[in-house]
Amino acid sequence: MAFAPSKGKKHMERGEAKLRITSLMDVMTIMLLFLLKTYSVSGALMKPAEGVDLPHSTVTLEPVKVLGLLVTTEGLFEDVPVESRRMIEGVLDLNDDAAVELDNLYAYLSQVQARNRELGREEKTVLTIQGDKTTPYRWILKIINTCSAAGFEKIDFVVYKESKYRG
Amino acid sequence: MAFRPSLKKKRQFEEAEANITPVMNLMCVLIPMLLTTAKFVDLALLEYMPPVLQEMDESTAAGAGEGTTESELLELRVNIAYEMLEISIFNAVEGENFWQIPLTYEGNFDFDAFRERLVDIKERIVGPAISRSEEIDPETGQLMIVSAFKYEDADQIRISAEGDIPLQTLIRVLDSAREYRDSNGVFKELFQSPALGQFQ
Numbered sequence: 001m002a003f004a005p006s007k008g009k010k011h012m013e014r015g016e017a018k019l020r021i022t023s024l025m026d027v028m029t030i031m032l033l034f035l036l037k038t039y040s041v042s043g044a045l046m047k048p049a050e051g052v053d054l055p056h057s058t059v060t061l062e063p064v065k066v067l068g069l070l071v072t073t074e075g076l077f078e079d080v081p082v083e084s085r086r087m088i089e090g091v092l093d094l095n096d097d098a099a100v101e102l103d104n105l106y107a108y109l110s111q112v113q114a115r116n117r118e119l120g121r122e123e124k125t126v127l128t129i130q131g132d133k134t135t136p137y138r139w140i141l142k143i144i145n146t147c148s149a150a151g152f153e154k155i156d157f158v159v160y161k162e163s164k165y166r167g
Numbered sequence: 168m169a170f171r172p173s174l175k176k177k178r179q180f181e182e183a184e185a186n187i188t189p190v191m192n193l194m195c196v197l198i199p200m201l202l203t204t205a206k207f208v209d210l211a212l213l214e215y216m217p218p219v220l221q222e223m224d225e226s227t228a229a230g231a232g233e234g235t236t237e238s239e240l241l242e243l244r245v246n247i248a249y250e251m252l253e254i255s256i257f258n259a260v261e262g263e264n265f266w267q268i269p270l271t272y273e274g275n276f277d278f279d280a281f282r283e284r285l286v287d288i289k290e291r292i293v294g295p296a297i298s299r300s301e302e303i304d305p306e307t308g309q310l311m312i313v314s315a316f317k318y319e320d321a322d323q324i325r326i327s328a329e330g331d332i333p334l335q336t337l338i339r340v341l342d343s344a345r346e347y348r349d350s351n352g353v354f355k356e357l358f359q360s361p362a363l364g365q366f367q
Contacts, residue, residue, distance in 0.1 A: 025187055028194040035201035046210055054210075055335040058342050061212045071334075097330070128212065133335035137247075137328040140337065141363060148217040159338060161211040164346075164354070 046158065048130065050082045055133035055157075058164035063156075067112060067124050069105075071131040071139060076105060079130060094139045101146045109150035125153040213338060218362045241293065241318040243358065245281075246366060247328035247340060252281050256292065276336060282343040285324075285357050293321045324358035327366045337363075 046063040048054055051072050068079030069088070076089040089102050113123050127147055131140065147155055242257035252268040268280050296314035304311050316322075324344050328337060344358050 021187065021191060025191065025194075028191070028198065031198055032194060032201070035198065035205055038205050039201060048208060048210065055338045057211065057213050057338050059211045059213045061214060063210045063212045131334050133333060133338075135334040136330055137332040137334070137337060137366075138330035140334060141365065144215070144217055144363060153216060155215045155217065156212040157215065157334075157338065159211055159213050161209040164342075164348075 046128075048158070048160075049079060052130050052132045053134070054130060054160050056162045057157075057159035058162060059159060060161065060164075061156075063128070063158060066126050066128055066156075068128045068130060068158075069143065071129060071135045071143065073132055073134065076102070076139075076143065078108075079128070094142065097138065100142065101149055102142050105143065105146045106150055109147065109152070113151065123151065125151065126156065127152045127154070128156045128158055130158045213341065215341075215361065215363070218360075239318050240320050241323075242320065242325070243288065243323065244325045244327070244367075245340065245344070247276075247326070247332050247336060248366075249329055249332070252276060252340070254281070254284055254288070256288070276339065278339050278343045281340070282347055282357075285344055286347050289357055293318060322356070322358055323360045323362060325362045325364055327364045329366050 046065055049070050051074075052070060070077040070079045070085070075087050075091050075094065077085050077087055080086075088108050089104050093099065093102060093104065109127075116123050129143065144155055240258045244255050244257065246253040246255075250270060254266045254268070256264040266284055268277050268284065271277050294317055296316055298315045300313050300315070301310055302313045303309070326337070326340060326344070328340075341361055344361060345356075346354050346359075347357055348354055
């Protein structure tokens with residue numbers, strides 16, 4: 001049995017349905033301001049490499065992209081995207097206490113400098129190291145010694161910045 | 168005489184609404200663009216300059232022996248051992264010149280005590296600057312004030328660690344030795360030129 005239409009509804013005017021986007025606008029405005037504040041206009045940004053858990057430090061110097069090395073728990077690598085990453089030194093060589101310097105690293109750095117000379121570029125004197133925070137000191141010392149012997153005057157460690165006002 | 172209410176008042180005004188659709192469109196473009204370029208981790212660089220070994224040739228060696236006076240050296244060293252931090256001063260100091268800073272109860276290195284000891288060395292043994300001179304930085308070309316201290320190597324610290332000490336511990340030691348915050352909350356320099364070496 002069909003019911004009779006409601007008398008109350010009969011005279012009800014149907015208004016145009018409108019989507020209320022005011023609250024959405026509020027959220028978007030806050031997000032936009034936050035993102036604009038954190039937006040960096042510096043040229044080449046440095047990203048933490050895959051497979052490396054960087055140490056934390058209170059230094060404030062902004063990172064710049066220069067020739068880089070990557071020290072993971074598996075060895076020493078070129079600082080390039082993971083798919084084209086090439087190992088320079090293995091764990092065995094890095095752990096060898098008899099060696100003060102690393103032959104493969106020295107050859108790699110010399111090759112880089114020779115390529116720069118061939119292309120008429122200035123020889124590099126600054127190098128950055130993205131080292132895992134668990135990297136043992138013996139590895140670090142050997143890498144620094146080798147880089148210094150290859151003519152690099154400044155070695156920069158990439159770190160996560162933390163506030164020096166803590167504690 | 169009271170006036171009759173105006174008939175115009177009965178007219179209903181429609182609620183005015185701003186058309187924010189174009190603004191929304193703009194935001195829908197801007198927000199994904201900014202999200203992709205945002206950096207959520209803040210990286211920094213810790214600079215290290217390996218000390219340059221200066222080989223003395225015959226002329227400089229002869230010159231050093233004649234007219235120049237030998238300045239005093241402090242030779243401040245820090246050894247990071249597995250169970251403690253050791254600070255030693257090799258030269259030019261009378262009295263206590265070796266300190267050991269053991270691990271905390273939690274088994275961590277006591278970097279606060281380490282920094283306090285270095286501040287004590289800086290204030291008590293190194294002392295204030297004897298003279299200040301203005302020099303131009305060869306890299307930046309800016310004028311900088313260079314302080315001279317009683318000891319020639321007053322801003323240097325030699326750091327060495329046992330083979331398996333992790334990089335994070337080394338970075339913490341470098342941070343602690345670089346600067347400190349005094350009682351007024353002002354950051355002051357400690358030993359700004361570290362040199363890494365073999366554990367002794």
